[in-house]
Amino acid sequence: LLNLTYRNLLFNNSRIILEGEISNSPLLDINYLKYFGDGQKYSLITGYYYRNTGIPLIEEEKTVALYEESQHSYFAGVQAEIRTNQIFQLIYEHERTSLRPEIISTPNKTVNKLNFEAHNILFKFEHNSLNDRFYPTSGSRHQVRAKYRTSIKMNIVDEPSDTLDTQAGDLNTPPSIAPSVFDQWIFPL
Numbered sequence: 001l002l003n004l005t006y007r008n009l010l011f012n013n014s015r016i017i018l019e020g021e022i023s024n025s026p027l028l029d030i031n032y033l034k035y036f037g038d039g040q041k042y043s044l045i046t047g048y049y050y051r052n053t054g055i056p057l058i059e060e061e062k063t064v065a066l067y068e069e070s071q072h073s074y075f076a077g078v079q080a081e082i083r084t085n086q087i088f089q090l091i092y093e094h095e096r097t098s099l100r101p102e103i104i105s106t107p108n109k110t111v112n113k114l115n116f117e118a119h120n121i122l123f124k125f126e127h128n129s130l131n132d133r134f135y136p137t138s139g140s141r142h143q144v145r146a147k148y149r150t151s152i153k154m155n156i157v158d159e160p161s162d163t164l165d166t167q168a169g170d171l172n173t174p175p176s177i178a179p180s181v182f183d184q185w186i187f188p189l
Contacts, residue, residue, distance in 0.1 A: 025053045041081045049073040065101055072096045089124040113157040121148045136186045143182040150175050
C-alpha cells in the first residue's frame with residue numbers, strides 16, 4: 001500500500017493524494033482538493049479511481065472461468081464545510097467497468113465481454129462528533145447519501161460454444177435514485 005500526499009503542489013491551499021496498492025488486485029486512487037473562500041470552507045474536488053480484480057466463476061467446487069474486472073471512475077464536484085464537523089458534497093461521476101474472461105472451460109454459452117458505463121450525480125451530507133478518529137469513546141457519526149444515476153449503458157458480447165458467431169446486446173436502463181443512511185453512536189460504558 002502506497003500513499004503520497006502533497007500540499008500546495010499545483011496551487012496554494014490545495015492538496016493532492018495519490019494512493020495505490022501493488023497486489024493481485026492493483027488499485028490507483030488520485031484525489032485533488034482546492035480550498036477557496038473565507039476560512040477555506042469551500043473546495044473543488046476531483047479525482048480518478050482504478051481497480052483491477054480477478055473474479056473466479058466456481059461450479060461444483062471447481063473454478064471454470066476467471067474474469068478480469070477493470071473499474072474506472074472519474075469525478076468532480078464541490079464540497080462545503082458547514083461547521084468543523086459537518087460536510088456537504090455534490091459530485092458528478094462517470095464510471096466505467098469492463099469484464100473479460102481470462103480462461104474459459106465451460107460448454108455452455110459464456111460472456112466474452114461486458115462493458116458497463118454510467119453517469120452519476122452524488123449528494124452526501126456527513127455529521128461527525130466522535131471524540132477520536134480511530135478509538136472514539138463518545139459521540140456520533142451520521143451520513144446521508146443519494147446517488148442519482150442518469151442512465152446505465154451496458155454492452156454484452158457473448159460467444160456460443162457451438163458456433164463461431166458472436167452475439168452482442170445493448171441494455172440501457174432509465175434513471176434511478178439510490179439513497180443510503182449510515183448512523184454510528186458511541187456510548188461509554
